[in-house]
Amino acid sequence: MSFSLNFYSIRKLLNIKRSKAFITNSVRLQSVQHAAPIKRICIVGAGPAGFYAAQYLLKQLSDCAVDIVEKLPVPFGLVRFGVAPDHPEVKNVINTFTKTAEHPQLRFFGNLTLGTDVSLEELRERYHAVLLTYGADQDQELKLPNEQKAHVVSARKFVAWYNGLPGAEDLQPDLSGRDVCIVGQGNVAVDVARMLLNPLDSLKSTDTTEYALEALSRSKVERVYLVGRRGPLQAAFTIKELREMLKLPNVQTLWRAGDFKGIDADFAKLQRPRKRLTELMLKSLGEQSTKSATESRKQFLPVFLRAPKSIFDRNMEFSITELQNNVAVATNATEQLPADLVLRSIGYKSSCVDSSICFDVQRGQVFNQRGRVLKDAKSQIVDSGLYVAGWLGSGPTGVILTTMNGAFTVAKTICDDILSHSIDTSAPRPGLDISGKRVVTWAGWQRIDQAETQAGKESNKPREKIVSVPEMLNIAGV
Template identity: 75%
Template sequence: MLQKLLHLTSRRTGRGLSSTALQGERICIVGAGPAGFYAAQLLLKQLENCRVDIVEKLPVPFGLVRFGVAPDHPEVKNVINTFTKTAEHPRLRFFGNVSLGKDISLSELRERYHAVLLTYGADQDRQLEVANEEQAHVISARKFVAWYNGLPGAENLQPDLSGRDVTIVGQGNVAVDVARMLLSPIDRLKVTDTTEYALEALSRSQVERVHLVGRRGPLQAAFTIKELREMLKLPNVKTQWRIQDFEGIAAQVDKLPRPRKRLTELMLKSLEEQKSSSDREKHFLPVFLRAPKQIEKSEMEFSVTELQQNSAVATDQTERLPAHLILRSIGYKSSQADKDINFDDRRGHVKNIDGRVLKSNGSDEVDAGLYVAGWLGTGPTGVILTTMNTAFAVAKTISEDIKNQIFDTKSIKPGLQVEELPQTVTWKHWQRIDSHEQKLGQAKGKPREKIVSIDEMLKVAGI
């Protein structure tokens, strides 16, 4: 990797590596998603002498905002403007197309920086762990989202949309996003940054009914009121609740916390309105109190559940739902990008206390100078605002640890240099990609047409 280059760097003080330029705290952030950018923003504000480098395995920044946010939610993507302002700070550098554990190791980063913050997110799916889950018509919602959002490699997914019924297992916002994309009129999607190949496939879709299935009841639904409102307003789509799922719910509304109360009131209002006849073409069908049991060729079997102390417990009763395509949306987990990361395989995140990574000795002793933020540290919880708050908190912890001299920041650290890593994408390179995508999109009446090939990205960047 970089051992030879470490030696070369230590011998030279010229070519942009003068001792003056190397003064101050050197901090490396691994991951250019929301957690990484929010942490960088606060670090640059609180530590006037620090220099921050963001390392990202893809050639393009913004992570979940670019590849996870639904195309028809452009207002959520406006946060990119804030991230861009942070990226253009004179004390921040972007190293795209550099992969931790492949192009550079964690130990090498720790030699070159006073502190390292891991924020590379969650890139794996939690499994249903039922029979026949490996069948071709069972795919993850994460991969489906990546497909229509243009994550490199996801263009080869080719979901089969030739059947009438889709069953989504899970009731979080991602599950609702996927349902909305499947049921939305194609003309509404054509003006978004949905990839062209996904638009073409969705225009030929035969999907008419989407079941959204959860283990627990309406009072435990994980989607937010904003997501539900959008579904209820979709043209030519009828939302059909099951009346029996709401027995006794109205009597509990007044005791609920305000956000949950508003969401439940909206569900009850929609339930009442569905009694009127409707000739709408498509149907959105939320189903509560059902747990996955078995998958078959064109249907899925569920156990009927009942709530016991807020947990869903399977009964002997079962129900089968039609499912030409099954989308798994029951949560994400992270992967261990480098062998030296103290990783909890069972929970799928880095072992830490309030963002400070623990040593790998089984104790609660922290590894000074090593931190984690975002879903990699907390698990996949909350929305972008949640990530912002947790990233700010960890950045504040780093700042306090530096000010309290918890670890050495007096020694000179070289950081990374662009010339050391072949095909590194700098911020100027990203700006070329960004401009090219916007021009491609403008020709089609879209905000942008994303490049999905890494080779093409590098070519456009001039690398």
């Protein structure tokens, strides 16, 4: 945000009439800048990591040109398709990304897929540096029998379904049962629980897709279990997410008192954020005994110290765990929980979309040293000019602020490598040749954006997302 303001302020300043000496100096400065070839940088992925990196690069390198390549016709990645619809304030970061995209030295190329429409080899030939930020599009699995049954769905796909990711509209989750069991206790898991338990009226004014609203209106879900391997002190959700759950109208949160046994001994050692979260859980636990279970038809049921063991048609079996050195160890004791629908939410992983990427298949991320991609995992030799940022390089950790800091760090590394001549920028590079390709430019995205917001006005929503790629391309005019 601050960069955008500074850039346009400087441009305005340069348009003001100055003395002859000032004009002469400006012309001299421009001629010096154009004496050296433009430093061309390609970013693959138009999510938060990609846009934050672009913002930093354009601010620090006055003689660079940045192209962002994105497989979808639309930008913003997880901000558009991952952030919960009832969290519009989080999506405000799109305003910052839009200002970056409108920088005269940035181009957006949507509807181009790395590994299919363009190879990494081609990008590296046409740019001085390539930064991979295409995110994590796969799920970690439980690796249990029956995991492929129809009533077992990944939380990632469920989120994509109500957020309008193209292709996810065909998911059709079965919401006809009373009990949903979410395996995992991160913020994504809590988002999903909130969407299932939220009154429908509170979602109608969000950008939740119309088909999801229709399905949720028929939902028979009344109880949502949120199950984790470890205890309350290790819960992965944040205090903000928990507060929202506790405030849901006509939803009762029911904790298990036994899960909190013995935590007093470690409470004083907790860092402030963890201590505040624990205090909120204990406060809610203390208040639930004074409330009647009949006050609310719906229930939110966090369950700790349970590891998934078996999946059945209408329930799940969990091993009861014990913490040993902060690690959940399964005991011989088990418990079954009702589960008409199982939502797996135990983490994401990335895909290797081009065979020339040095990729860690086991961890689902690119081999790298502080953002510099390696030629191979054994030698630890850096592949000069190739970088990675975001979840593709770090694994799926943190929130948007974490991604921002990581992207800035890698972008600084790129700047340092260019300025120290670790990357040879002496010869010009042409940038991507998009002739013959159906590319959505930023102007094309603006037409899609306008169509969505106009459709949303008819239902008093911020937008009605288009989920058909052919329809997007038609509106974009390609």
